[in-house]
Amino acid sequence: MTREQVEKSINIMAAWLEGKQFQVRYIHGPDKSTWVDCHWSTSFHNLELDKFDYRIKPEPKTPIYRPWKPEEVPVGAWIKTNTYDYNGFTSIIGVSNDEIMTMENSLEDMFITFSYALEKNVHSIDKGKTWLPCGVEIKEEK
Numbered sequence: 001m002t003r004e005q006v007e008k009s010i011n012i013m014a015a016w017l018e019g020k021q022f023q024v025r026y027i028h029g030p031d032k033s034t035w036v037d038c039h040w041s042t043s044f045h046n047l048e049l050d051k052f053d054y055r056i057k058p059e060p061k062t063p064i065y066r067p068w069k070p071e072e073v074p075v076g077a078w079i080k081t082n083t084y085d086y087n088g089f090t091s092i093i094g095v096s097n098d099e100i101m102t103m104e105n106s107l108e109d110m111f112i113t114f115s116y117a118l119e120k121n122v123h124s125i126d127k128g129k130t131w132l133p134c135g136v137e138i139k140e141e142k
Contacts, residue, residue, distance in 0.1 A: 005049045012047060012054045021057040065135035067114035070095050072136060078124040079117070079134065089128065100134075 001009070015022050023035040028051065037057065047054065073095040079102055080089035094101035100117055104110045112121070117134035124131050 001049070008049065008054065009047050011056070015056045022054055023057050024052045024054050027051065027053050061140070064138045065118055065133045066138055067118045067135050068100075069114075069136075070097055073100055073114075074123060074125050078128060079121050080123075080131070081120055082122045082131075083120050089124070092123070 012022055022038050024038050025032060025035050032053075035055065035057075038054075073092060075092050075095060077092050078089045079092050079100075080087075090102045090104055092100055093103050099111045099113055101111055114135075117123075121134045122131040123134050
């Protein structure tokens, strides 16, 4: 075993001991980019470093959102707070260059900024079956 293979083996074994998930791929196959989850929960199998490459399974990335632009606001959608457990909702009834207008009882609560909506609210375009952030996901460029 080379020094690099020993280090890699130690890292994989340590990950297994800590209960982390890891993945494997066949290094001599036609598709070297396909990683497969390993399911070794009760015993550790021999590492075949001459045939397989191993890695700690990457954590899923949390999506990042930006506030809506006026033309992206789904007028007619339901909107509710996401800051506390509350089943009530209201509707988005309009939009200006810098605010969303909702169907609230008081003028104070009727207008919310795009950033406030993203930070404190979620919206639904399917009558409450699913609730989504009030913004647009920023896609990672590859």
